[in-house]
Amino acid sequence: MEPAEKATELFRQMNKNRRDVFKAYQSFTSSIKKGSSIEDKYQSLILIACSILSQCDMCISLHVQNAATHGATKDEIIDAGLLAVAMGGSPRMMYMRHIYEEVDKLFD
Template sequence: MDAAEKASMTLAKMTQRAGKVFPNYLAFTKEISQVGPIDHKTQELIHIACSVMSQCDMCISLHIQSAASLGASKEEIMQAALLACAMGGSPKIMQMHYVFDELEDLFD
């Protein structure tokens, strides 16, 4: 099971077990992504950088897959991830193996 599948399972369990809290959170995040001048592909590239900064392997996988499905190139995804490394230093560089794995699965 890859990271994206694990994340999907986790989100499904959260929906079942967190009462109204989690659906309200999802509604909040959905509303944020639908309002404003930033297109969805760019939002996903920002999510990639934030995922690397947060050191969340499942998030990295999900957001790279989403960005690619919205037309982001391998180079755009790499730049987003590397921007996080520039801001976060060595701990964020260690997260790049998740980025490389996902890019190999999607683009190579």
């Protein structure tokens, strides 16, 4: 199962088992996004960097796909990941493999 599919399954399980918490979380993140002055593409690129720093492979997959959907180029996506590597060092660099896996699926 792909990381994005794993995340979708996790969301389904959370919605089933703790719908109140999951809906509150969705509402919170949705309100941040709606009120933002940052365009969707750039929000996605920021979230890619945050995903690397958080070492979350499912998050990386989702945000790379979302960035591509909002018009980010392969180079922009990779550079967003590399900015996180610059802040987090070599342990974060190991998570770049997830970005390369995703962009290879989306752009090649």
